[in-house]
Amino acid sequence: xxxxxxxxxxxxxxxxxxxxxxxxxxxxxxxxxxxxxxxxxxxxxxxxxxxxxxxxxxxxxxxxxxxxxxxxxxxxxxxxxxxxxxxxxxxxxxxxxxxxxxxxxxxxxxxxxxxxxxxxxxxxxxxxxxxxxxxxxxxxxxxxxxxxxxxxxxxxxxxxxxxxxxxxxxxxxxxxxxxxxxxxxxxxxxxxxxxxxxxxxxxxxxxxxxxxxxxxxxxxxxxxxxxxxxxxxxxxxxxxxxxxxxxxxxxxxxxxxxxxxxxxxxxxxxxxxxxxxxxxxxxxxxxxxxxxxxxxxxxxxxxxxxxxxxxxxxxxxxxxxxxxxxxxxxxxxxxxxxxxxxxxxxxxxxxxxxxxxxxxxxxxxxxxxxxxxxxxxxxxxxxxxxxxxxxxxxxxxxxxxxxxxxxxxxxxxxxxxxxxxxxxxxxxxxxxxxxxxxxxxxxxxxxxxxxxxxxxxxxxxxxxxxxxxxxxxxxxxxxxxxxxxxxxxxxxxxxxxxxxxxxxxxxxxxxxxxxxxxxxxxxxxxxxxxxxxxxxxxxxxxxxxxxxxxxxxxxxxxxxxxxxxxxxxxxxxxxxxxxxxxxxxxxxxxxxxxxxxxxxxxxxxxxxxxxxxxxxxxxxxxxxxxxxxxxxxxxxxxxxxxxxxxxxxxxxxxxxxxxxxxxxxxxxxxxxxxxxxxxxxxxxxxxxxxxxxxxxxxxxxxxxxxxxxxxxxxxxxxxxxxxxxxxxxxxxxxxxxxxxxxxxxxxxxxxxxxxxxxxxxxxxxxxxxxxxxxxxxxxxxxxxxxxxxxxxxxxxxxxxxxxxxxxxxxxxxxxxxxxxxxxxxxxxxxxxxxxxxxxxxxxxxxxxxxxxxxxxxxxxxxxxxxxxxxxxxxxxxxxxxxxxxxxxxxxxxxxxxxxxxxxxxxxxxxxxxxxxxxxxxxxxxxxxxxxxxxxxxxxxxxxxxxxxxxxxxxxxxxxxxxxxxxxxxxxxxxxxxxxxxxxxxxxxxxxxxxxx
Numbered sequence: 001x002x003x004x005x006x007x008x009x010x011x012x013x014x015x016x017x018x019x020x021x022x023x024x025x026x027x028x029x030x031x032x033x034x035x036x037x038x039x040x041x042x043x044x045x046x047x048x049x050x051x052x053x054x055x056x057x058x059x060x061x062x063x064x065x066x067x068x069x070x071x072x073x074x075x076x077x078x079x080x081x082x083x084x085x086x087x088x089x090x091x092x093x094x095x096x097x098x099x100x101x102x103x104x105x106x107x108x109x110x111x112x113x114x115x116x117x118x119x120x121x122x123x124x125x126x127x128x129x130x131x132x133x134x135x136x137x138x139x140x141x142x143x144x145x146x147x148x149x150x151x152x153x154x155x156x157x158x159x160x161x162x163x164x165x166x167x168x169x170x171x172x173x174x175x176x177x178x179x180x181x182x183x184x185x186x187x188x189x190x191x192x193x194x195x196x197x198x199x200x201x202x203x204x205x206x207x208x209x210x211x212x213x214x215x216x217x218x219x220x221x222x223x224x225x226x227x228x229x230x231x232x233x234x235x236x237x238x239x240x241x242x243x244x245x246x247x248x249x250x251x252x253x254x255x256x257x258x259x260x261x262x263x264x265x266x267x268x269x270x271x272x273x274x275x276x277x278x279x280x281x282x283x284x285x286x287x288x289x290x291x292x293x294x295x296x297x298x299x300x301x302x303x304x305x306x307x308x309x310x311x312x313x314x315x316x317x318x319x320x321x322x323x324x325x326x327x328x329x330x331x332x333x334x335x336x337x338x339x340x341x342x343x344x345x346x347x348x349x350x351x352x353x354x355x356x357x358x359x360x361x362x363x364x365x366x367x368x369x370x371x372x373x374x375x376x377x378x379x380x381x382x383x384x385x386x387x388x389x390x391x392x393x394x395x396x397x398x399x400x401x402x403x404x405x406x407x408x409x410x411x412x413x414x415x416x417x418x419x420x421x422x423x424x425x426x427x428x429x430x431x432x433x434x435x436x437x438x439x440x441x442x443x444x445x446x447x448x449x450x451x452x453x454x455x456x457x458x459x460x461x462x463x464x465x466x467x468x469x470x471x472x473x474x475x476x477x478x479x480x481x482x483x484x485x486x487x488x489x490x491x492x493x494x495x496x497x498x499x500x501x502x503x504x505x506x507x508x509x510x511x512x513x514x515x516x517x518x519x520x521x522x523x524x525x526x527x528x529x530x531x532x533x534x535x536x537x538x539x540x541x542x543x544x545x546x547x548x549x550x551x552x553x554x555x556x557x558x559x560x561x562x563x564x565x566x567x568x569x570x571x572x573x574x575x576x577x578x579x580x581x582x583x584x585x586x587x588x589x590x591x592x593x594x595x596x597x598x599x600x601x602x603x604x605x606x607x608x609x610x611x612x613x614x615x616x617x618x619x620x621x622x623x624x625x626x627x628x629x630x631x632x633x634x635x636x637x638x639x640x641x642x643x644x645x646x647x648x649x650x651x652x653x654x655x656x657x658x659x660x661x662x663x664x665x666x667x668x669x670x671x672x673x674x675x676x677x678x679x680x681x682x683x684x685x686x687x688x689x690x691x692x693x694x695x696x697x698x699x700x701x702x703x704x705x706x707x708x709x710x711x712x713x714x715x716x717x718x719x720x721x722x723x724x725x726x727x728x729x730x731x732x733x734x735x736x737x738x739x740x741x742x743x744x745x746x747x748x749x750x751x752x753x754x755x756x757x758x759x760x761x762x763x764x765x766x767x768x769x770x771x772x773x774x775x776x777x778x779x780x781x782x783x784x785x786x787x788x789x790x791x792x793x794x795x796x797x798x799x800x801x802x803x804x805x806x807x808x809x810x811x812x813x814x815x816x817x818x819x820x821x822x823x824x825x826x827x828x829x830x831x832x833x834x835x836x837x838x839x840x841x842x843x844x845x846x847x848x849x850x851x852x853x854x855x856x857x858x859x860x861x862x863x864x865x866x867x868x869x870x871x872x873x874x875x876x877x878x879x880x881x882x883x884x885x886x887x888x889x890x891x892x893x894x895x896x897x898x899x900x901x902x903x904x905x906x907x908x909x910x911x912x913x914x915x916x917x918x919x920x921x922x923x924x925x926x927x928x929x930x931x932x933x934x935x936x937x938x939x940x941x942x943x944x945x946x947x948x949x950x951x952x953x954x955x956x957x958x959x960x961x962x963x964x965x966x967x968x969x970x971x972x973x974x975x976x977x978x979x980x981x982x983x984x985x986x987x988x989x990x991x992x993x994x995x996x
Contacts, residue, residue, distance in 0.1 A: 052106040093268070096563040119240055128141065155241075158239055159179060159182070162176070163247040177217060180217070182239055183447070188201065221415075230285070255339065264369065275315050276312055287331060287332070288329060291311075292328075313327075387942055409455070411425070426465055426471065427467070430467075446491065446494045466518075472516050479529070502584065522537050540859070544560040546558050553627040561938050584606050623672075634657055635679040636652060650679060656669055702929075702934025709938050716948055717818050722880040751837070772816055
């Protein structure tokens with residue numbers, strides 16, 4: 001049986017022509033099996049005359065020898081045992097499939113031209129090379145045992161791949177359109193680079209996008225470069241087959257890709273007889289021819305390398321004068337690429353830098369010029385050195401980059417743009433990085449390595465790729481090596497060119513660490529510079545999740561149970577990953593957020609914590625960190641990537657320092673999860689003592705002023721409130737005084753209570769501050785609305801009981817609703833309190849629950865103020881005598897002085913504070929004006945009211961002389977009729993309604 005299997009060499013299918021004769025002439029020792037023909041087709045057994053008929057059958061031929069004959073016989077007899085039909089003779093045989101059988105019984109079956117395996121067999125059986133891939137062309141398949149089918153004749157292509165032009169310009173957009181004639185499924189796009197036979201998968205990325213509509217599918221690629229040159233392949237399934245359609249795209253080089261070695265040169269005729277100039281380009285599928293000019297007395301030679309080719313011009317004798325040599329590259333149908341190199345001849349008397357052999361050999365160079373030298377083998381870039389104006393050499397600038405490091409960085413960049421599968425490529429690139437860090441020797445090497453990590457983090461974040469434990473180990477090993485002390489000098493040089501280098505690297509590592517697959521937990525890693533703990537949390541109870549790290553300072557971290565309890569429910573898998581990085585914050589820029597004082601020192605420790613539940617990352621949770629053996633003043637901070645134009649900086653927002661269990665322990669409590677550290681100083685560092693002092697003094701003075709207001713109202717209330725208009729006005733002012741007094745008292749008393757959610761007094765203080773400050777402004781709004789009604793509806797009488805009920809509802813019930821909803825919404829999320837204070841949380845809660853309602857009220861009050869001014873400055877007023885005009889202006893000015901502080905328009909400065917938080921001027925003005933709100937109410941609400949002053953004089957038996965030419969009557973009897981004109985009376989009536 002084994003020898004018979006070895007001799008089975010050919011599998012033939014599709015007999016296109018059978019010539020049936022009455023004679024049977026065997027010509028080859030064979031066995032023919034007729035497995036069927038087309039349905040309804042019969043062979044005539046009765047006629048003895050010769051006739052021909054077309055039959056489609058599956059025929060298997062087994063030859064006795066191991067090799068198939070070079071030519072099949074013209075006549076092949078059908079054995080009688082294989083069919084019940086009268087013997088017939090085959091006169092033509094069309095082959096579709098050829099199989100070779102191995103001794104182990106495996107059959108490798110290849111399709112002939114024009115035939116293909118169907119899509120089902122393509123997906124079920126491996127190729128002849130032993131693997132199954134979606135990019136296979138289905139020409140050769142491997143079978144164990146009997147072959148389940150045969151290659152079938154391909155129908156016409158069910159689609160057309162349309163390309164506007166095979167030649168695409170750099171930075172342009174490539175558009176490929178697949179016009180479908182039949183229904184197509186499993187459509188995928190690939191790119192086959194000229195230097196590789198491998199197909200690279202194309203997916204949506206920063207440069208790649210796909211679109212689909214009825215009857216067509218498109219692929220668009222923006223920002224083309226030479227890395228997008230190659231054959232674009234569209235693979236899809238239609239009509240039962242897997243189809244491959246392709247188009248070749250060529251992208252020419254750009255002038256910036258032409259490397260000149262050097263790009264300028266100064267040379268002495270006395271010390272050098274000649275020189276060499278190189279013009280190099282990367283390898284591409286386009287054919288370029290290069291020429292140097294001028295070329296007299298020179299020789300040009302072509303040098304090929306693994307990834308580039310260079311045209312080297314050897315100038316045997318230096319020119320007598322300055323000369324520009326030009327390298328010109330030509331390609332068919334393309335504009336030439338021109339790369340000039342200026343050669344300056346050093347003349348007698350010129351200041352020069354002497355020969356030097358530091359790092360590389362430096363020739364005599366003219367002052368003010370930059371000497372250049374090529375990088376060593378397997379490196380890309382240039383070594384440069386400036387010759388100073390005084391003829392002294394400057395420092396060596398080494399921009400050489402290892403070719404392998406640069407290639408890996410380019411590969412990561414193309415992966416982000418859309419070339420390759422992230423789940424495969426990210427793991428592969430990470431596995432290469434530890435070995436590449438070992439050969440880092442220049443700032444460019446370090447910069448490209450860190451850039452590669454940043455690119456991979458962006459890919460992982462956009463595609464939500466999960467890392468395996470081996471990939472994460474490679475990343476952490478790379479991070480550990482990058483933070484080694486031996487690279488500290490390279491860090492300094494690299495950050496001089498890219499200040500955000502360390503910040504970007506920290507963010508990238510944080511992103512990649514968060515991407516560990518949940519199936520890989522628990523996971524731990526320990527090295528000299530990197531510590532990582534990761535585990536699954538299936539349930540939680542007090543005190544919560546604890547972690548400890550043997551770093552300096554010794555660190556213990558705790559996530560309280562109330563932060564984790566909402567996540568751990570219904571069997572949810574919660575993963576917690578904690579990472580400690582040593583020495584990294586030495587490379588983070590010493591930039592601090594507004595309000596933080598310098599200088600600080602850092603312990604070299606950065607803590608990164610992430611919480612993931614069901615694939616979703618959570619950034620808001622309370623984190624308690626205990627740092628031991630820290631005997632100096634400590635400030636808890638985190639690294640804010642958005643500060644300083646994206647370069648990053650330290651910020652203490654959301655973090656505070658608490659007293660530890662012992663004097664040697666410093667506790668930091670933060671309300672969010674990000675990169676934490678501590679800043680240490682030998683002296684205590686206040687937040688902003690001047691602003692704090694101004695705020696406390698101003699609020700204290702306001703409390704005294706408000707108490708004075710209450711005393712005054714107690715003395716004169718019965719005298720000043722003699723009509724409904726006066727009653728509404730003074731009732732609103734009285735309630736404003738009460739609300740503001742309670743709110744200010746709570747504000748001053750808040751620091752005396754323990755802060756935190758465990759303190760009921762602190763929660764109550766925050767709630768009362770929120771409620772009564774809001775109530776103050778809602779009573780301002782009530783007063784403004786009553787005034788507006790009096791001005792707009794002069795003859796409409798209001799019910800005293802109705803108006804008072806509406807004012808109480810607006811003044812107390814509305815702010816109570818705001819305060820209650822805020823408490824119920826944010827307290828369960830532990831976002832209600834300001835860290836370390838008994839006030840509303842400044843991060844979002846203060847804005848939505850207090851600032852926005854207050855600013856809305858200020859806008860309404862401002863509108864009422866405009867209405868008052870327009871009423872006082874109506875056009876008929878200008879027709880009066882000059883004295884009346886001046887009196888009207890005085891009235892307007894007095895109205896502004898009275899209404900502005902009472903209606904709280906000074907809170908409009910809060911807009912400036914919100915949108916310009918770095919402006920200390922706005923903070924000072926805002927603090928002073930609003931802390932003295934009670935003083936303004938005393939002065940403009942009580943002491944400038946003529947009725948109040950007259951009542952106080954009568955109360956204390958003081959009598960004053962009244963001015964007869966007062967412009968604005970602040971205390972008049974509504975029934976009084978003066979001897980002035982009707983216009984003057986109407987104006988006085990408006991002023992009375994405003995001030996009564």
